[in-house]
Amino acid sequence: MIGGLFFWMCSVPELMEAPALPHLSFTVCKSITGGRSHLLAAVCKVYRFQTEDQRWMLVREQLSETPLSFSLPKQLLSALIQEHTSRVQQVKELGDLSPHWDGLRHDVISHCNHLIGCYREILTELNKPWTCFKSCSSRSNRYLQFVPTNLHSQRMMVTDPGSTGTSTRWFSFVPPFLLLVFTFSHYFSVSYSQEESYRARELLSCVAQLQPLVFGLADELLAVSLELNMSRLQQVLDSLTQQTNLLVHTLKEELVKSALLEIHNQCTATSNSSHVHSNGLVCDNSPASQDGPQDVVRRDVYDEEEWDRVWANVAKSLNCIVIMMDRLQAAEDKTSQNTGGMLFHGSTKIASPSSSSLFSWQEHLLPLVVTFRDCVREAVGKAQVAMTFVILQGAVATTVGQGPAHIVQRRHAVFSQALSAVTCGFMLKLYGGLEDAGFLQQLHSVGILAEFKSLLSTNGDEEGILEDMEVGVADLSDVAFTITKAKTEEDLLPMLTGTWGNFVVEVPLPSENFGLLPQRLKDGCLIRVHPVHFNIGIDHQQILISPDQSLSDLLASLDRNVHTRKSKNVEVLWIAAMVCRKVNGVRLTSCKSAKDRTAMSVTLEQCVLLQQRHKLSQQHFNTALDCMRGTGCRMENVQKNVGSRKFAFSSVQLLTFPKLYRPPEGSYGWTH
Structure with missing residues (x-):
């Protein structure tokens, strides 16, 4: 009453x-x-x-x-x-899970x-229309409970x-x-603040914009490597470097690291438990045991520095591309000197190298670009898992987690x-x-x-x-x-x-x-x-x-x-x-x-x-x-x-x- x-x-x-x-x-x-x-x-x-x-x-x-x-x-x-x-809109926007x-x-x-x-x-x-007074005799009126x-x-x-x-x-x-x-402890063991949930949504949006942009520039780099315009090749490489640095800066967020660690801890703590969801689905509580992006979180020993290595690999793989570009340019310069001419000068073609020389650029860059894309894909995948976890845990903690x-x-x-x-x-x-x-x-x-x-x-x-x-x-x-x-x-x-x-x-x-x-x-x-x-x-x-x-x-x-x-x-x-x-x-x-x-x-x-x-x-x-x-x-x-x-x-x-x-x-x- x-x-x-x-x-x-x-x-x-x-x-x-x-x-x-x-x-x-x-x-x-x-x-x-x-x-x-x-x-x-x-x-x-x-x-x-x-x-x-x-x-x-x-x-x-x-x-x-x-x-x-x-x-x-x-x-x-x-x-x-x-x-x-x-x-509701936020969790619907998380896509396939x-x-x-x-x-x-x-x-x-x-x-x-x-x-x-x-x-x-x-x-x-x-x-x-109501008066401004609710009498104690109206306590049972469910419309007046607030x-x-x-x-x-x-x-x-x-x-x-x-x-x-x-x-x-x-x-x-x-x-x-x-x-x-x-509360219902089987729903969550950690809660995130509204600010953290908001930051997670920002990170997901940022990563969703940067990943296709980075992949597109990497593909463009391979395509331009077949051309004879060295300035255009350098321009694409500079853009790729700039966008990749933005992506790496985004991935270095401490929230991503802490969320991945918490996912691993929950995987370990709930490996033998299950839960019946409101849609009738009975499933293991362990996120990593499910099919999908959660598999990127290993069930074995998880090192707190592991995430640092993941996003660092993106920068390292890009650096390998830059180094290879310098080596190829140096080799072409040396070849040009031996033949008495310049291969490129600005955007003007001075001497035409052999077709095998042109194809060798792409052949050398291709495996490095593939590795780069794999590193980006792995880092982005883990970041998406982590931020999805933050958003879901925040939503669960403020809804079903309250009873x-x-x-x-x-x-x-x-x-x-x-x-x-x-x-x-x-x-x-x-x-x-x-x-x-x-x-x-x-x-x-x-x-x-x-x-x-x-x-x-x-x-x-x-x-x-x-x-x-x-x-x-x-x-x-x-x-x-x-x-x-x-x-x-x-x-x-x-x-x-x-x-x-x-x-x-x-x-x-x-x-x-x-x-x-x-x-x-x-x-x-x-x-x-x-x-x-x-x-x-x-x-x-x-x-x-x-x-x-x-x-x-x-x-x-x-x-x-x-x-x-x-x-x-x-x-x-x-x-x-x-x-x-x-x-x-x-x-x-x-x-x-x-x-x-x-x-x-x-x-x-x-x-x-x-x-x-x-x-x-x-x-x-x-x-x-x-x-x-x-x-x-x-x-x-x-x-x-x-x-x-x-x-x-x-x-x-x-x-x-x-x-x-x-x-x-x-x-x-x-x-x-």
Whole structure:
């Protein structure tokens, strides 16, 4: 089941005016928030709480939807369709392959076509009119699997007594992850990066162009050797030398050498194994055991220097042709001198040698040209095998090597939900920190921290959610943000570029905001995402820590608590949250639906911050908690998701919760 996550953005100055309200009263307003295109359909609550010095603070909650819930998943689906379509085309262009490698290609094509079909169907549905919100009751809708459940941005704005300004806390809510990922080792033992696969395709293309050109010049050399024009013969030889040098330079690529070695290693390791491909073919996993170009990789001892000898033989065989040409020219010159004349002078025939002299040039060059062609053919053949191996292994590793298509699809869906949430959090953090020089410097120097906090148990389907989150959180480490200048004031939604494992989210800013950035951010430097994940089931009393600890003290305390043997140490969550706030990170907290346990955690953190930073009276702490939970934005979120104003807790379940995580009487009891 898909649930929800919560993340927290740190304080940002914001001016707010609100009327004086009675103690703990509230109001609800629904509107479209202005100024930020990624927030809309706000629900607001306003309270007045008493401080320790008997004064009153004004607190406003605002819960907003975001169009990112749908815009980023649609962009991701389009990118994945394009990527898999391109991969199918790449492996089809490899031409004739041995049975084993053709079986691998068939597996890749079948895998990609299945995902392409599914993603096109989902994208077609998502392009239909939808709202910007997916409720938790829609979790089973397969067309919405890429859309985050219950994704909201929640803000809390506080006006201190006697102050004209406010301090702000930013919150957002996103779904947890569902994914069980495993790999199939029989498909590959090495993976190649996208850059290496791209380089392999370049090399194949280059070799495919150079080989016929070199062979043509070699044939032309033999033909011209029958003519009497020495300058033409030298011109052809110079062209042959130039093109052969280009070919040798191409063949010297280290990627070719390493791939040939890996092929040999796989031949040795898998000599007795077999695999059933998706086309029904049962074949040996050993590439070299198949008919075709793979036979050029020997099954015996393979020396790492063997490839160097192969491409060097091309240059040596050409050098033999050059030497023979010099010898023949010297012999003709000597013959010409003995007969009192020159054989050639420029393009003018001075003396006509015997026909046997002419034919002797071709007779001497022919075996050398044949050897040269054999050396080129062997080197090109091995290079083609190596680059085909790189491309196939890269394609296999990113497709069938990730597991069955439905597992890969699930992983992509999880990533889509996480990406939407983190992007929303980053944008809120960015807008709030445009005048914070330290924060902006942090973005281009170290990136942004995304801290995931989950309140899940290790029983039932929640254990699966935790397992899924490990992969989902890890995949976010391959994401980077970059900031661009918006073309228009309305064009402020982020754009997704790149491919799987190397996605970049371009976040546009209005020109007046873009001008506030340091030059490195204006130049488009990548802002890396650093995700971390903590999980503690909330069945023990949480200890609220002092807010005055330094970052180094908090990190030391976090390290101790992470490694302690104490069961269900929820103190980890609170310390991690404080660390994240101190380093301007994006905070995410998960439960099963982002409306029940998440609501308890969100409201608790709000009240704790009011107590620690705004001197909320201790005697009104629990009252404030009950007010936010019973009548605040989180109750509106419950109503919005399931059509009931009851948290999905039972009385028995709440007995295992610490008191600070229990909702007020009358606010729970509804069950799914």
